[in-house]
Amino acid sequence: MKDKAKRESHFPAIEKRYGEPMSYWFAQMKKVSGKKYPEQIAFLRENFGFSQAHANALVMFSRGSLSSRRHETPRDFFASIDPVKAKTMRKIFRVIMKKYPKLELVIAWNQPMLKNGDSYVFGCSALKNHLLIAPWNPKVLSKLKKELEGYEVNKKTVRIPSDWKVDEKLLLAMVKENLKAN
Helix, strand or coil: CCHHHHHHHHHHHHHHHHCCCCCHHHHHHHHHHCCCCCHHHHHHHHHHHHCCCHHHHHHHHCCCCCCCCCCCCCCHHHHHHHHHHHHHHHEEEEHHHHHCCCCCCEEEECCCCCEEECEEEEEEEEEECCCCCCCCHHHHHHHHHCCCCCEEEEECCECCCCCCCCHHHHHHHHHHHHHHCC
């Protein structure tokens, strides 16, 4: 997370110093996406006068390093995953946001998450063969132990099938308990 924050912290300075929005620089990086790291750095330095630090930040972000943002919006995220998983995840978030409309759906850690102000309340991850739901507070899983019988419960997440028949009652109970704790 520190690397991501460091890289993205350069973006305002890049826009100011080189006179173009980040969307322009991302488009430039697409032109050299198949090139090696040193070639991408040289492209920015030689053609646009980038400093080494700014070039590195943009190149590493564009190369999709594990600490960089891969999705700008939840819509981008859903478009990038299997349609069955996307359908299930959209329904999960719709159910929660219908009951709690003040929650904000954001991308954090390259996954869709619900926030209440500065606090994360609920998240969902798409893995190869299943989904994980997370109430962001392990105590919630302990409190709802009875309701979670039959599910594979990990330390902070619950494993669900990709085509899960969304259990609205369970989801709302998770969020309610988490909001109580905040």
